[in-house]
Amino acid sequence: MPETIINNIKTNYQVFGDGQPFMILHGWGSSSDKWLKEAEIISEKGFKVIIPDLPGFGRSANLERPWTVNDYVKWFEELTKTFNIENFYLLGYSFGGALASKISVKYPQRVQKLFLVAAAVIRKKTTQKNFLAKISKFVKIFYFLPYYSFFRKAVYKFIIKKSDYVYTEGIMKQTYLNVVADDISFHLHFIKVPTIIIWGDKDKSTPIADAHLIKEKIKNSKLVIVPGTDHLMHRQMPEILAEKILENI
Secondary structure: OOEEEEOOEEEEEEEEOOOEEEEEEOOOOOOHHHHHHHHHHHHOOOEEEEEEOOOOOOOOOOOOOOOOHHHHHHHHHHHHHHOOOOOEEEEEEOHHHHHHHHHHHHOOOOEEEEEEEOOOOOOOOOHHHHHHHHHHHHHHOOOOOOOHHHHHHHHHHHHHOOOOHHHOOOHHHHHHHHHHOOOHHHHHHHOOOOEEEEEEOOOOOOOHHHHHHHHHHOOOEEEEEEOOOOOOHHHHOHHHHHHHHHHOO
């Protein structure tokens, strides 16, 4: 896998095909390896698909300090300069969708079309989230006990369930908190580029209600619902996802 240095961060990436640049930003805790099938299919239609491992993930270097979504946006800008890319198609999945949304707000003249796949851009505070936050704080009280790490992971797995926080280490813990504290939904109405929203109807990590809200906030957008799949659509149905992307390119 090739690599380059972006903002003093070793960045690994994968490239497929040749033609119009099509950038894919993966989700939290993931890597470019999870998007190979989609990249192969899309590249066959005249696109140069570029999938970087986001800093802190995959084979890219670890962060030296906690980052925010805005730090990732700055890093992405430098990435496109390094590759000498002016205009591009942009796909963001889950956490990558939050990043892609902010990029589209900041550089509307550069993004030819935005694809938001199960994008984690809605961070509404709910009664359930407040309850889970209280559980998380309660668990920390027992940090001094033997087997605390095992107990903590069990609570997250069976009670909190949806949080990636417990699986992060070191600097990435604060980075995760920075990311989830940034409610991108406030920025969505500033997105003016053509936007395709792709969602699985069984998604529980980013509920289908989020997709409809995003559709409402982004005026120049289209919602494509893929039946029978959840948040891991890109792993479960890569051919179908690639098909939906190409149908709406």
